[in-house]
Amino acid sequence: MMKNWQAAALAVFLGAPAFAAPPVPTLTAPKPVAPATRPQIFDFVWRKVRDGYYDPKMNGVNWNAVRAKYLPKVNAAKDEAEFYVLLNAMLAELKESHFGAIPPSALGAAKQATPGMATGVPGETGITAQLVDNQLTVVRVTPGSAGAEGGVLPGYRITAIKEKPVAPAIEAIVKADANADPRYAVWATMQSVLGGVVGTPYPLTVLDATGAEKTLTVTPRKSVVPKVTFAALPPIPADIETRTLAGGVGYVRFSIFLMPLLQPVKDAVTDFAAKGAPAIIFDLRGNRGGLGVMANSIAGTLTAKEFNLGTMKTREMAQKFPVVPQSPRFAGKVVILVDEGSVSTSEIMAGGLQEAGRATVIGRQTAGAVLPSQIVTLPDGGRLQFVFGDFRTPKGVLLEGRGVTPDITVPLSPALLAASASGDPVLDAALNFLNTPIVKETQP
Template sequence: MSDRLTAARLPPLLIALSLLVVLAGCNRVSAVATEPIPPGDQLPAELGPVAEAYRILLDDHVDHEVLEPGNLSAGAIRGMLAALDDPHASYLTAEQHSRDQEGYRGYFEGIGAQVTLTEAGLTVIAPIPGAPAEEAGIRAGDLILSVDGQDIEGLTLVESVNLIRGPGGTEVTLLVRHVGEFEDASITVTRGRIPIESTAFRMLEDGIGHLWIYSFSNTTEEEVRRAMDELEAAGGRGLILDLRNNPGGLLASVISVTDLFLDSGTILYEIDADGDRNDYEAVRRGPATDVPLVVIVNQFSASASEIMAGAIQTSGRAIVVGSSTFGKGSVNIARELSDGSAIYFTIRRWYLSDGTQIEGEGVTPDIEIEAEAHPLPIEFEQDVALKRAFEVLDEQIAVR
């Protein structure tokens, strides 16, 4: 083996190889790769050709003297992730992984838009209310075609996101295609520091509260409890729970928040790579279990918001109004490698208590509303779904 193939250069690739072999079913893997994985001879035999190819390229490629081993390692990892047929799998460089962790600090720097990768391309689930993206004219449902003139077709979700994100005060130009339009628009956004907000609450007329949950973070349960206190103090008769344009968030958060509205039963269960099942139950009587309730969703309600809407619907707790949700029902994690880079992939899928798989299916509302796609919130009189939810809730309260 070439002396270029040193242990110092190998760990990121070897850790990734070992993690992916474990993912295939050999053993259960720990949450974080904390110890270097021994190189070369301790890898499974079927992965030997990867090391051979690496050595041959470094020895014999016409440009072998200027080949960058780190680029070869990253390319090999990307190739393995692509072979998984996992739409959420990505490789993050050390810089990208560090930037990806910003959300845990309570803010991040960028344009403030939640995006995902669909068959059509990089799609905006929702701009964060009040963030630079929304102010510049980015809308839910927009397709992002290029970033600063770079075509992003074929890039992974994480690679695309990391092109868009950057230090506050800098500019990024996006070529976007708005929903229902044929002409592409070039939009320049000045990045900012985006606080991670979670909810907004207001009282509508006739004692009806409107609680919009933007996402599920570490503070969401506390925010929802405060909203319920406000509803009670205002003499509220019922609550509209709005999950539109909610891209998801932390699993622990959505479990704790959903538990505020259910007094018993299974919130969801998940199946891991070994086929093992783990159930999450409503275990306490929260402050909102008896409040008359209607839930609103739309096609941009994704992931954790689909869990909450689906759990409330299947339990019979409340009627769901709106349009079918996005259909993203899986647990995806980043596992850090020895050089600070990381691999991001799916480890579990979510199911509702009746066996409905969220991934690729979503939640179908009890009352379907075809509403024009537009930034939220808008005035009550123009909000078709909100008005219908209000009517349904008012009728429920009248017959109680």
């Protein structure tokens, strides 16, 4: 039988862009929602939250008044899009992450429309763009990717995508969800937009390092990243990259905390331990979280003593997230890279190992979206993600709304990005840190 802590750790700490970003406009007509089903769906959502949310005081919100406020509006909604916008507005009244409703039409999703682009299979460009000094800036370009082939370089500031200015879009994204970290919301939405449609070229207008405007052509490719199924969600991309860096330092990047990646991550740790690697860098930038139990299991390969990553509290219980030492164990230095795309389980792993003195965290402040949640199917086939607990570090720090503060913050700028020989100043900072005299870290 599964132990209580294991059951608790299987809670979903998954921050999906579908929940954090505003609805993406499509080129197809919104589906109608039968008026007779609206009260049923609405009541399902309202009651599920009322009965399952960890705080019986509903975070100070009068949940009955919220019901009275939104019920007439959802009954008058003219289509699915408007209906689900209202459902999400109701959930946003609680002012916490990990609440969201996804309409059925968004789940069919092999073919989706992206703003300003034709309907087709979503593509991949290898471009990662984030807010830097309040401007959408290219922070990484995957070597050999469509973006690299199109001439896109780190440090370029994106001003338009397919001749559509990005500034108004960013403003709309930030206004759409006052509860979300705007950096995360913009990153998550723009990753989808920049992905485009497979085989459909689009112009990307940028300012280069000198401030000169360029219009590049990017042709998205079919993603080769494997996808896995989880809970009631559509297939989710799940990839892992491992390599040996200068000085024998191990590097492990994985995109999500889901079970198909657990053993490959642990195998990589074992391999680097066998090779005598002086350090391992875990790159959790852009990792949207997933299953809490994975953070415990991975951390167990890095310690000689038991400790906790934190405590989850629901209405019924308070449950610690214990880390149990595993063999073989990696005893070298541990660095974790984070940014605003590091959410949920990523923050639990980074914050827990940092607080235990076992890892040095480098990069940018994380999103602060760290709440255990559950995903259920709605009566119309849509999905509801709702929070049933909170999470605090062993020292009682609430990461929700705060995030993990790096030990070494790397303040990105277009100039720094353009000047980096590797194209990745955050990874450069990690390697520079590891090239300093190795200081024996605490073994919790």
